[in-house]
Structures are given as structure tokens and as C-alpha cells.
Amino acid sequence: MKQQVKTITKKDFSTFVNTLIKDGTYEVIGVQAKGKRFAFDTLSSAGDLRLDYDVTILPPKKYFLPQYEMLLKFSLQKPFEGKETLLDAPRIIIGVHPYDLIALEQTDRHYLDQQQDNFYKKRRENTLLIGVDIQSVSERSFAASMNTNTTDTGFDLLLTDIGANYAVTIGTEKGEKILKKYATVKDATSTDLNKIKTARNTVLKKYKQKVKIDKKDWSSLLVANYDHAIWEERADVCMECSSCTMVCPTCFCYDVKEDVSLNLKQGNRIRTWDGCMLKDFTKVGSGEVFRDEVKERYRHRFFRKGNYLPERYGFVACVGCGRCGIACLPDIADPCNLINELAHFNSESDTGKYFIKEDNEVLEKGIIHLPRSATIKKVTKCNELDSLFEIELDDKKPLGHKPGQFVEVSLYGYGEAPFGISTPPGNTPVFEIMVRQVGNVTKKLCSLQPGDKVGIRGPLGNGFDMKTLEGKTLLFTSGGTGMVPMRSLINHVLNPKERNKFKDIIILYGAKRPKEITFMDDVDRWKKIHDVQCELTVDKCEPSECWGGCTGLITTLFPKIQADKLDSKNTIAVVIGPPVMYKFVIKCLQTLGIPDDNIYVSLERRMKCGVAKCGHCQINGVYVCKEGPVFNYGQLKQLPEAL
Amino acid sequence: MKQKPRVAVFDFADCEGCELEIADLEEEVLDLIEIVDIVSFREVMKDHSDDYDIAIVEGSIMRPMDEKRLRSIRNHAKILIALGACATMGGVNKIRNQWMPEDVKKEVYGTADLKGNELFDVFQTKALNEVVPVDYYIYGCPIDRDEFKSVITAIALGKKPEIPRYPVCVECKKNENICQFELGSFCLGPITRAGCKAICPTHNSPCEGCRGLIKKADTECVKEVLDRYKLSYEDIRRRCTMYNYGRKECSYDE
Numbered sequence: 013m014k015q016q017v018k019t020i021t022k023k024d025f026s027t028f029v030n031t032l033i034k035d036g037t038y039e040v041i042g043v044q045a046k047g048k049r050f051a052f053d054t055l056s057s058a059g060d061l062r063l064d065y066d067v068t069i070l071p072p073k074k075y076f077l078p079q080y081e082m083l084l085k086f087s088l089q090k091p092f093e094g095k096e097t098l099l100d101a102p103r104i105i106i107g108v109h110p111y112d113l114i115a116l117e118q119t120d121r122h123y124l125d126q127q128q129d130n131f132y133k134k135r136r137e138n139t140l141l142i143g144v145d146i147q148s149v150s151e152r153s154f155a156a157s158m159n160t161n162t163t164d165t166g167f168d169l170l171l172t173d174i175g176a177n178y179a180v181t182i183g184t185e186k187g188e189k190i191l192k193k194y195a196t197v198k199d200a201t202s203t204d205l206n207k208i209k210t211a212r213n214t215v216l217k218k219y220k221q222k223v224k225i226d227k228k229d230w231s232s233l234l235v236a237n238y239d240h241a242i243w244e245e246r247a248d249v250c251m252e253c254s255s256c257t258m259v260c261p262t263c264f265c266y267d268v269k270e271d272v273s274l275n276l277k278q279g280n281r282i283r284t285w286d287g288c289m290l291k292d293f294t295k296v297g298s299g300e301v302f303r304d305e306v307k308e309r310y311r312h313r314f315f316r317k318g319n320y321l322p323e324r325y326g327f328v329a330c331v332g333c334g335r336c337g338i339a340c341l342p343d344i345a346d347p348c349n350l351i352n353e354l355a356h357f358n359s360e361s362d363t364g365k366y367f368i369k370e371d372n373e374v375l376e377k378g379i380i381h382l383p384r385s386a387t388i389k390k391v392t393k394c395n396e397l398d399s400l401f402e403i404e405l406d407d408k409k410p411l412g413h414k415p416g417q418f419v420e421v422s423l424y425g426y427g428e429a430p431f432g433i434s435t436p437p438g439n440t441p442v443f444e445i446m447v448r449q450v451g452n453v454t455k456k457l458c459s460l461q462p463g464d465k466v467g468i469r470g471p472l473g474n475g476f477d478m479k480t481l482e483g484k485t486l487l488f489t490s491g492g493t494g495m496v497p498m499r500s501l502i503n504h505v506l507n508p509k510e511r512n513k514f515k516d517i518i519i520l521y522g523a524k525r526p527k528e529i530t531f532m533d534d535v536d537r538w539k540k541i542h543d544v545q546c547e548l549t550v551d552k553c554e555p556s557e558c559w560g561g562c563t564g565l566i567t568t569l570f571p572k573i574q575a576d577k578l579d580s581k582n583t584i585a586v587v588i589g590p591p592v593m594y595k596f597v598i599k600c601l602q603t604l605g606i607p608d609d610n611i612y613v614s615l616e617r618r619m620k621c622g623v624a625k626c627g628h629c630q631i632n633g634v635y636v637c638k639e640g641p642v643f644n645y646g647q648l649k650q651l652p653e654a655l
Numbered sequence: 656m657k658q659k660p661r662v663a664v665f666d667f668a669d670c671e672g673c674e675l676e677i678a679d680l681e682e683e684v685l686d687l688i689e690i691v692d693i694v695s696f697r698e699v700m701k702d703h704s705d706d707y708d709i710a711i712v713e714g715s716i717m718r719p720m721d722e723k724r725l726r727s728i729r730n731h732a733k734i735l736i737a738l739g740a741c742a743t744m745g746g747v748n749k750i751r752n753q754w755m756p757e758d759v760k761k762e763v764y765g766t767a768d769l770k771g772n773e774l775f776d777v778f779q780t781k782a783l784n785e786v787v788p789v790d791y792y793i794y795g796c797p798i799d800r801d802e803f804k805s806v807i808t809a810i811a812l813g814k815k816p817e818i819p820r821y822p823v824c825v826e827c828k829k830n831e832n833i834c835q836f837e838l839g840s841f842c843l844g845p846i847t848r849a850g851c852k853a854i855c856p857t858h859n860s861p862c863e864g865c866r867g868l869i870k871k872a873d874t875e876c877v878k879e880v881l882d883r884y885k886l887s888y889e890d891i892r893r894r895c896t897m898y899n900y901g902r903k904e905c906s907y908d909e
């Protein structure tokens with residue numbers, strides 16, 4: 013489509029901006045000087061605009077995903093009064109450079125997917141973007157190499173300085189309307205159009221930084237160098253400050269916190285920028301940090317930009333603005349520099365993909381942050397640490413989950429935490445979760461009583477694809493709390509209506525200590541079923557504890573499998589347990605001759621959003637909360653960070 | 656209703672700046688006393704009681720008599736909170752640890768005879784946790800009021816308070832400041848615990864490290880940055896003396 017181009021004199025443009033400010037319909041934001049650098053800020057006069065700027069300290073993402081944003085307001089007195097607080101004040105942002113416009117389009121892909129973020133969406137809808145072609149090139153920018161120095165999309169209006177006038181390219185109807193309403197413009201002549209080209213070409217020559225590798229080849233270059241020494245060498249001088257991610261227009265991971273008023277009456281749920289360079293980004297309640305080494309975090313950031321998001325969305329998630337290069341004190345964050353360095357080592361091999369494509373149907377559409385209110389019906393204390401909760405959704409609508417899915421349980425004032433659903437699917441609003449006390453949310457949950465309210469989001473995650481289990485012998489191995497989602501699966505396949513779809517069933521279950529065995533009633537019931545073999549073990553048993561069963565790690569149960577029952581090629585193995593368990597169990601399964609593609613595992617990672625937005629649960633390029641937590645081992649083994 | 660926890664505020668060697676931050680909560684003091692009973696707070700009230708659940712202690716420990724008093728506070732309190740740089744890490748009071756106590760006394764009081772006067776019987780400055788176990792830390796010189804509130808509400812709700820374990824740069828970047836290094840200044844932000852909303856660089860002055868170091872000053876990355884900005888180890892050592900003398904880094908979980 014041919015875009016309309018107008019011209020406006022610089023004087024008339026100032027009047028246009030001042031009229032907008034005076035009019036007051038919009039909050040008018042524009043690029044301004046901040047010391048010797050530049051920043052977007054609310055504009056009080058057109059005279060403060062600095063359209064000749066090189067780069068702003070922070071990108072305009074701060075207007076769409078603010079540093080601190082209130083997601084919910086809640087009351088601690090009347091539990092489960094939570095309200096979303098959407099911003100609906102209209103805004104105009106003047107002076108956005110093409111690379112930042114493109115970065116916003118990339119952010120759209122992530123935040124406006126099937127599980128849309130309504131906060132982001134509202135802000136996008138309410139904001140008009142007036143872009144400007146780059147006049148001064150930031151010393152660290154390599155936008156020209158990324159093809160982001162100019163753009164035909166992503167703006168409502170785009171200005172180009174062509175001498176005495178600005179050329180105004182109209183990108184959208186909204187842009188056209190505002191121009192009509194507030195500005196005096198002329199149609200651009202062919203001389204004007206030529207001037208635009210000349211202006212852009214002149215600027216193109218000013219780029220000092222150039223990437224030697226075409227951006228479409230970043231992905232394979234990175235893959236070939238996944239284990240390169242450069243990650244460690246550079247990570248050695250990394251300050252772990254995450255400045256590189258804070259200033260980046262395409263870094264959009266976040267954390268969620270509870271802010272409670274001093275009188276404990278109400279509070280806000282706040283989301284704030286988080287960064288994958290920080291150690292706590294992948295830390296879970298048990299104390300484990302999934303990307304503990306700086307090297308892993310440092311590599312993750314580049315892979316996310318050059319491989320994970322490109323594989324997912326088809327674009328390199330770096331727009332070459334150069335902000336990270338300026339911000340990083342030891343100067344190791346600049347992708348231009350890193351890619352050029354790696355280019356020396358370019359090797360041909362690009363096996364290994366770090367992304368699993370899976371198009372899940374999204375069960376819960378629409379509001380992704382607001383939990384549904386639910387009531388605790390029953391609490392059963394299993395041991396000192398674990399309690400089983402029966403929960404009913406207050407809207408009485410069925411939860412509608414598959415085995416293997418999880419819910420985010422919300423306690424206002426404390427936070428949210430993911431829990432596997434331990435009951436089989438059914439047409440009911442009632443379900444069970446088992447909670448082990450490790451931190452703030454889990455400890456508080458375990459102090460609640462029947463009648464108390466909690467918030468529920470979900471069901472989330474992919475769950476098991478039951479079709480793949482049909483007609484097969486099923487070997488279920490679970491350790492510790494892995495039994496929680498496993499119980500849902502086992503009781504589902506044992507349901508008389510389902511049972512004949514599957515062959516024999518073998519259940520192996522290991523717990524640390526006898527008292528940590530959960531769901532003993534179920535276990536006893538399973539043991540009595542003739543075509544089910546159910547074996548238990550505990551790691552350790554004190555003399556004081558009464559335990560007549562097997563002791564030893566879960567792997568000691570494998571010799572007990574009646575080999576004649578096991579047609580290994582026609583067996584599906586499901587493994588759920590603590591991270592340390594997987595390697596050993598998978599080895600046992602392989603020894604039994606079970607193909608990798610017949611093995612399914614369910615993984616745990618730090619989670620916040622549960623809807624593939626916040627970034628915490630990533631294993632390489634995979635969001636565990638969306639593409640998982642259930643994975644096929646044949647696919648999963650491509651991911652070096654997985655097990 | 657459950658009885659409100661009883662809170663007592665104490666101070667040792669300090670400037671009382673952190674207590675002042677609490678007193679300055681203004682209307683919110685009313686909110687505070689809605690959730691706790693303040694039974695002792697020398698800076699703002701006359702009453703005193705030895706019956707308290709939570710002790711909020713400001714200041715550093717300088718003398719045997721301080722140690723004794725702190726132990727007794729610890730015995731009374733179920734929860735002990737260290738308030739401010741002086742209490743959490745020794746803070747500015749540790750600058751004096753560069754010299755021996757005897758030499759310091761000579762320098763300050765000359766030849767005056769201080770023998771037997773326990774008020775002047777000083778040893779090397781200690782943070783509270785060098786004398787008794789501390790349950791919660793509220794960092795800063797002075798403390799950040801919002802952080803104080805969040806720690807108090809966390810304790811009241813039975814939560815573990817969330818104290819950042821990442822550097823000041825994170826908050827500084829969110830505030831869109833021009834980096835002090837870019838301005839030719841030298842900032843401890845990259846190795847200092849965040850939580851103050853990067854108040855110093857936001858007001859155009861470098862971070863002095865008052866919330867404690869989270870990285871050693873002699874790690875490779877710090878050396879690299881010092882080199883790059885033509886600074887020496889001596890520069891950073893001197894800079895760290897203000898709040899972090901004799902302290903290498905806060906532990907990750909402190």
C-alpha cells in the first residue's frame with residue numbers, strides 16, 4: 013500500500029504540538045534533553061522537543077510496560093475483592109525512532125498473542141505514535157545492520173526532517189485524523205519525496221558500528237557456538253547488574269510483587285521490570301537457581317535475542333539501538349560486538365534447536381492477571397510440610413483441566429504460586445492441590461481453613477495429550493511431590509470409562525521418608541487392582557518409623573518391573589519428580605528399551621505469569637508454563653538447559 | 656481480635672536518622688499503631704516498657720556496656736530487627752576500626768584520664784549481628800521508609816520480607832538516570848544492594864554503598880570496570896571505607 017505523505021513547516025509543526033498540549037485530550041510526550049543525554053518525558057512546550065536526538069536513555073517501552081505498574085488492587089479485609097486497574101488516558105508520543113517502533117511491534121507479538129495482556133493492549137490502543145527518522149546516529153547504534161534504521165510500519169505518523177519542513181508519512185487512520193484536526197499540512201511533492209530518501213541515505217553513512225553477519229544468520233551462528241569459551245570469558249567480568257536488559261527495548265520480562273498498606277487493609281499487585289541477568293530470576297522456593305552461573309545468564313540473554321525469539325516469532329529481538337553498549341560498564345553487552353567476535357569462529361554445524369513448537373489451545377482467554385475467587389472446602393494435613401486442599405471455584409464453573417496442568421493460586425498480600433492439579437478431569441468446579449511449605453505463599457496457604465478464600469488462575473500449561481497414551485502400556489514413575497500431578501493422570505486412566513483405552517499400568521513411587529508418602533489411600537487402592545503393578549520405596553527410614561516396604565532410591569524399583577508385561581516399544585513412560593531424579597530414571601527407562609519419544613516428563617521452573625509473558629520459566633527458548641510443563645523427552649533432550 | 660505485637664525501638668551509637676525516618680511516617684504512624692503497639696521509642700515518647708515482642712534496634716555496638724544492653728534486649732524480644740547501616744553492618748562507625756581504640760581515644764580526648772569510665776571503654780565497632788543473632792535487616796543510611804513499611808507489614812503478615820539481592824543499578828536504570836560513570840564520577844551502585852530506589856544517583860550523586868556490598872570489591876568484574884574508568888583498587892577501597900570498612904560483602908541470603 014502506498015502511504016500518503018504530507019509536509020508541514022517546522023513552525024506549523026510547533027503550533028501543532030502546542031495545540032495538542034493545550035487541547036489536553038492527550039497527554040503529550042516527547043523526546044527531550046536530559047543532561048547531555050535524552051529521554052521521553054511529558055512535554056510542556058514544543059520548544060522542548062529534540063527531534064535531532066541520537067538515542068534516549070530508556071526506550072518508550074516504559075509507556076507500555078511501565079517500570080512499576082499496578083495490576084490489581086485488592087482488599088485484605090474482604091478477601092477476594094481484586095480489581096484490575098487499566099490505564100485509559102490517551103497519549104501521544106512524539107519522536108520515536110524507527111528501531112524503537114519496530115521493537116514495539118515485536119513486543120506486540122509477545123504481549124498480544126492468544127493470551128493477550130490486557131494492560132499492555134489498553135496502553136497500545138490509547139497511544140498514538142509519532143515517529144521521527146533518525147538524524148543523529150548514536151555512537152553505539154548498529155540499526156543500519158539490523159535494517160531497523162527506517163521503517164514503513166509501526167507508527168501513526170512519521171516525521172522526516174527535509175530542511176525547512178517536515179515530511180509527514182501517514183501510517184494509520186488515527187494518525188491521519190489527528191493531523192486533519194490539529195495541523196495545517198500540504199501534499200508532498202515528488203521533490204519532497206526525494207528529499208526523504210536523501211535524508212535517510214545521508215544518515216545511513218553515519219553508522220560506525222556494523223555487524224558482519226546478516227541477522228538471519230545469527231541464530232545458526234549462536235547455535236554453533238553454544239559451548240564456546242566466550243560466554244565464560246565475558247561472564248567473568250559481568251557485574252550481574254542487568255542494566256543491559258533494563259535499557260533494552262526488546263527485553264520485556266517482569267516480576268510481580270505485593271505491596272500492602274501499612275494498616276494491612278488493602279494492597280496492590282505490582283509488576284516491575286525484571287532481568288534475566290539477575291540471579292534471583294530463576295530461583296525457586298527450594299533454593300535452587302536454574303541459571304546459577306553468570307555464564308548461563310549471559311548466554312541466555314544473547315540466545316533469547318538471536319535464537320529463541322527468532323525461532324519463535326521470526327525476528328531477531330535486537331533492533332540495534334546500542335543502548336546496552338552504552339549502559340554496560342565492562343562493555344560486554346553489545347550484540348554487535350559479540351556477534352562480530354563470534355563470526356571469527358563461525359563453524360558450519362548448526363544442529364540442535366532450542367525451541368519446541370507446539371500450538372496449544374488456550375483454555376482461559378481474556379483476562380490473564382485477575383484470579384477467579386474460590387473457596388477452600390477441605391484441608392487434610394498429610395505430614396509436617398504437606399497439606400491437601402479441596403478447592404471449589406465460586407462461579408461453580410468446571411475447572412476443565414487435563415491431567416498434568418496446573419493452577420496459579422493467589423493469596424492477596426502474599427503472592428501467587430503454581431500447583432499441579434491432583435484430581436482427574438471431570439465436569440466439576442471442585443479440584444485438589446497438594447501444597448508443600450517452602451516460602452511465603454505456601455506457608456500462608458497451609459495455615460488456611462475450610463471456608464477461606466483463595467484466587468485461582470488456570471488451568472495453565474499443556475497437560476498430557478491423552479491420545480498418545482491410548483493403546484499403550486503405561487509406566488508411571490514419580491518422586492516426592494511429583495505424585496501430585498501424577499495422581500490426576502493415574503486416576504484418570506483408571507476411571508472405568510477410560511480404563512479400556514490403555515493396557516497394563518505400572519506405578520513406581522519414591523518418597524524421601526515414609527511420612528512423606530502422600531495419597532496413601534490411592535496407593536492402597538491401586539495396589540489392589542489386578543492389572544496394576546504399584547511399587548513403593550523410601551530413600552531412608554529411621555528405626556522409629558514404621559515401614560515394611562522397600563528402601564532405596566527410586567531406581568531400585570526398576571528391577572521389580574515384571575519384564576514380561578513390558579512391550580517396551582509399546583510402552584509410554586511418564587516421569588514426574590524433583591530435578592535430580594530425571595537423569596537416573598531416564599537411564600533406567602532406556603535400559604528397559606523404551607524409546608526416548610515414548611518418555612514424557614513434567615518439569616518445574618520458577619513461574620510468575622503462567623501465560624508465557626514474564627520470562628521466568630524459560631528453558632532455552634521454551635516457556636515451561638505454556639509449552640510445558642509436560643514434555644516429550646525425545647524433543648526435550650535438544651534443550652541443553654532442561655535436565 | 657488477636658493482640659497486637661508490642662514493639663520497642665532502641666538505639667546505640669548512631670545519629671538517630673533512621674528513627675527519625677520512622678517518626679516521619681506522619682499520618683501513617685496512625686496506620687502503624689493500628690497494627691502494632693509501640694511500647695518504647697525514646698525519640699518520640701516518654702513511656703518505656705520491657706514487655707515487648709519485637710525490638711527494632713538502631714546503631715552500632717562500641718562498648719562492653721552496649722553489648723550487655725543488646726543481649727538483654729535480645730533476651731526480651733522474640734524478633735530483633737537491625738535498623739539502618741550502623742546496626743546492620745556497622746556503617747560509618749566502622750571507619751574508626753582502621754585504628755586501634757587506644758589510638759583513637761588519644762587522638763580525640765588527648766591526655767584526659769578516662770580510666771574506669773565505662774562510657775569511654777570502647778572496643779572496635781561491631782554490627783548487631785556480631786554480638787547477637789538478628790532476625791531481620793533494614794538496610795540504608797538512613798533507611799528507606801517504604802522498605803521499613805514493607806518489612807513491618809511482611810512480619811505482621813507472617814511473611815519473609817523481600818529485600819533485594821541485586822545491585823542499585825537496577826533501580827537506577829528504571830529511574831532513567833545518566834550513569835555516574837558516564838558523568839565522570841565513580842559510583843558503588845553496581846556492587847551495592849538495591850532497595851533505596853537508587854536515591855543518590857537519582858539526585859546526581861554517586862552511590863556510597865550504604866546498603867552494603869553484594870559483591871567483593873576485588874572480583875574480576877570490578878577490576879575490569881576500574882581499569883576501564885582509570886580507577887585503582889585503592890580508589891574503591893577508600894570509597895568503601897565510608898560504610899563498608901572491614902566488610903567484604905553481605906552474604907547472598909543475609
Ligand SMILES: Cc1cc2nc3c(=O)[nH]c(=O)nc-3n(C[C@H](O)[C@H](O)[C@H](O)COP(=O)(O)OP(=O)(O)OC[C@H]3O[C@@H](n4cnc5c(N)ncnc54)[C@H](O)[C@@H]3O)c2cc1C
Nearest residue numbers: 296297428429430431432447448451452453454496618619
Ligand atoms: C508447574 C508447577 C507445578 C507445581 N506443583 C506443585 C505442587 O503440586 N505442590 C507443591 O507443593 N509445589 C508445587 N510447585 C512448586 C511451588 O510452585 C513452589 O513451591 C511455590 O511457588 C513456592 O512459593 P512460595 O511463595 O511459598 O515460596 P517463595 O520462595 O517465597 O517464592 C516466591 C515466588 O517465587 C516463585 N516460585 C518459587 N518457587 C517456585 C517453584 N518451585 N516453581 C515455580 N515458581 C516458584 C513463585 O512465584 C513464588 O510465589 C509447582 C511448581 C510448578 C512450576
Ligand code: SF4
Nearest residue numbers: 260330331333334336
Ligand atoms: S540488545 Fe542492545 S542494541 Fe539490541 S535492542 Fe537491546 S539494547 Fe538495543
Ligand code: SF4
Nearest residue numbers: 250251253254256340
Ligand atoms: S552484561 Fe553488562 S550490563 Fe549486563 S548484567 Fe553484565 S555487566 Fe551488567
Ligand code: SF4
Nearest residue numbers: 669672739740741796
Ligand atoms: S544508619 Fe545512618 S541515618 Fe541511620 S542511625 Fe546510622 S548514621 Fe544515622
Ligand code: SF4
Nearest residue numbers: 824827834835842844
Ligand atoms: S549511576 Fe551508579 S547505580 Fe546508576 S547505573 Fe551507574 S553505576 Fe549503576
Ligand code: SF4
Nearest residue numbers: 851855862863864865
Ligand atoms: S544509592 Fe547507595 S549510598 Fe545512596 S541510599 Fe542507595 S545504597 Fe545508599
Ligand code: FES
Nearest residue numbers: 621622626627637
Ligand atoms: S513466562 Fe511467566 S511463568 Fe512462564
